[in-house]
Amino acid sequence: MGRVFVAGSINMDVVATAERHPKIGETVAGREVLYFPGGKGANQAVAAAKLGAPTTLIGRLGTDAFGRELRAFLASQSVDLSFVQDTAAAHSGTAIITLANADNTIVVVPGANGLTRPADVTAPALAKGDIAVSQFEIPQPAITAFFRHARAAGATTILNPAPARTFEARLLGLVDILVLNETELGFLANTALRDSDDPARFVEAARSLQTGDQAICITLGRRGVIALIAGAPLLVPGRSVEAVDTTGAGDCFVGALASQLAQGVSMPDALGYANAAASICVQRMGAAPSMPTAAEVAAILTSRPSEAREP
Numbered sequence: 001m002g003r004v005f006v007a008g009s010i011n012m013d014v015v016a017t018a019e020r021h022p023k024i025g026e027t028v029a030g031r032e033v034l035y036f037p038g039g040k041g042a043n044q045a046v047a048a049a050k051l052g053a054p055t056t057l058i059g060r061l062g063t064d065a066f067g068r069e070l071r072a073f074l075a076s077q078s079v080d081l082s083f084v085q086d087t088a089a090a091h092s093g094t095a096i097i098t099l100a101n102a103d104n105t106i107v108v109v110p111g112a113n114g115l116t117r118p119a120d121v122t123a124p125a126l127a128k129g130d131i132a133v134s135q136f137e138i139p140q141p142a143i144t145a146f147f148r149h150a151r152a153a154g155a156t157t158i159l160n161p162a163p164a165r166t167f168e169a170r171l172l173g174l175v176d177i178l179v180l181n182e183t184e185l186g187f188l189a190n191t192a193l194r195d196s197d198d199p200a201r202f203v204e205a206a207r208s209l210q211t212g213d214q215a216i217c218i219t220l221g222r223r224g225v226i227a228l229i230a231g232a233p234l235l236v237p238g239r240s241v242e243a244v245d246t247t248g249a250g251d252c253f254v255g256a257l258a259s260q261l262a263q264g265v266s267m268p269d270a271l272g273y274a275n276a277a278a279s280i281c282v283q284r285m286g287a288a289p290s291m292p293t294a295a296e297v298a299a300i301l302t303s304r305p306s307e308a309r310e311p
C-alpha cells in the first residue's frame, strides 16, 4: 500500500452559528461559538488516515494554545506529525466561520501556514505508489516544490486549488489529478458556472484547463461529481442526505480519494467512495472531527452501491 502525504494548512476553526448570515454592514444575533480543528490540509489528512491510508501531514503551527490543541487532536486521529513544525514567528492558522442553514462563510488568517517553505515539504522521502496532496492555503512555491519532489519519486499528485486563486502554468503541469468545485473551476476557466448547469458545461470548462491526460474531478455537492478521466467524462450521482454543516466536505472528498488511490483502488471506484464519504461528513458539525471512518463508508456503500455512468 502507498502512503498519503498532505502538504497543507492546519487551522483552528472558530464557528459562530446563527439563524441566517448577516448582510454586509448588518449584525445578527448568534446562537453559539464552537471550536473545531480544521484547515484544508489537516482535514484532508484526517480523512485519509481514518479511511485506512498511512498518512503524513506536512505543515506549520504556532507555539500557542490553538497549536497545542491542534497537534493533540491530529495525533489522536493517527496522522503522522513528524513533519509538522512549531514556529514562534506566527500564530496558528485560524478560520473565522459563520454557519447558518448548513452553509458557511469563511475568513482564513494563515498565520504559521503562510510560513511553510519549500524545504519543509521536500523533507519527507516519498516513493512510487504514494499520493501527494496539496491545496492553496500554503504558499505556492512550497506546493510547486512538493509536487516536483513527489513526481521525481514516482508518486501521484493531487491538487485541490482551494480557495481559488490564479496559479502558474508550471504548477498545473505537475498535477496528475485536479479536484475542485464549480466556483473554483469557473474562476480558473474564466467562465461563470453554477452547480445547476448542464454537465456538458463543466466538461467543456474542465477540458479548457486540462494539460495532457490529467484527471479533473468537479465536486457538485448534492449533484455528485463529474470527472474527466483519460479524456472521458464520468458522473457519480450525489447521495441525498440532510446536511447540517458542509464545512470540510470537499476536504473529506479529497482525503478519501487519496486514501483509496494509495490502496490501489481504480479511479472510478475511488470517486464513488469519496462521494459516499463526503455525504457522511455533511451530516455532522465541524470540519476535521466530521470525517467518517472506513466502517461508516463501507456501511452506506453496502446499503446503496455507487453507480458511476456517463453524464
Ligand code: RIB
Pocket: 009, 011, 012, 013, 037, 038, 039, 040, 043, 094, 095, 106, 108, 137, 247, 248, 249, 250, 251, 287, 288
Ligand atoms: O475547507 C474547509 C476549511 O477551510 C476549514 O476547516 C477552514 O479552516 C478553512 O481552511
